[in-house]
Amino acid sequence: MSDEPKILVVDDELVVIRSAERVLKSEGYQIEGALGGREAILKMEQGTYDLVFTDLKMPEVDGITLIRWIKKSRPNIGIVIITGYPSQETMKEALELGIIDYVPKPFTPSVLLDVTKRAVEWAEGRKPAEEKAPEEFPPAMAKELDRVIREYRHRPGSLIPVLQRAQEIVGFLPPVVQKRIAKGLNMPEAEVHSVVSFYSFFTMKPRGDHNVRVCLGTACYVKGIEGVLDKIKEQLKIDIGETTEDKKFSIEGVRCLGACGLAPVMMIDQETYGALTPSKALKVIGEYGGPVSSQSPDEETAAVAGQEG
């Protein structure tokens, strides 16, 4: 990266671009503006940038679409979002897409400078994901995690909800996250670690793109989830708690998904699938891009008959 990092500010409000320009140019950053996602893509096709600061809500090509384009076509550009009040879903999507940080809108010069400085440092020291040291995770995630910790800090029984939220934000609970939570909630690291290890819904390893949660509760067990699980494991060639080599799927065993009337049940990401048979489960996994089932309808009939008998 050159001594003067080049930043593209994307917003459909000119006033936001102008104020970012005013603040950042005086600190030696090279700034250009784009009044929307479409213009931003055109600019990136013609020039090089170190960072893109983008609004999320824009007509035509919105921020999330733009971020997806950058990740695919210009993966070396670091992304920061400038946003008012994003919904939890949008924020989660942006974090999953790998943004570095976010600036709340309207911003003060010091907040903008602070985020820019961190983003430049992050972008300069960035390594490919596989090589990333576990101590590093994007400031946006750290910030969101700290916000959750602050929110729960004085509530009794806060550890489990904080861990759940942390897992949603980071995707898993590596030691660096557990440490941050222990410090924030003022409790021993060992206590956090033992809770993470005890509950099967917490994971210390990164999960695949799609998390297959298979219910191992009593109602599902009685209705034959074991046979379903065996087929899924066989098809994906992984066990519970593991992730496929291509990082597409992980399998998790859970106690009850709260849909016992539909037993046997599994969830893939946020979708629930009930009344499963082994072949139905494989068909659903195929719809998520998983290996296609080689099971014949006869085997299916046998499986169902086995459950009934």
Ligand code: FES
């Ligand atoms: S036991 Fe499986 S959903 Fe409740």
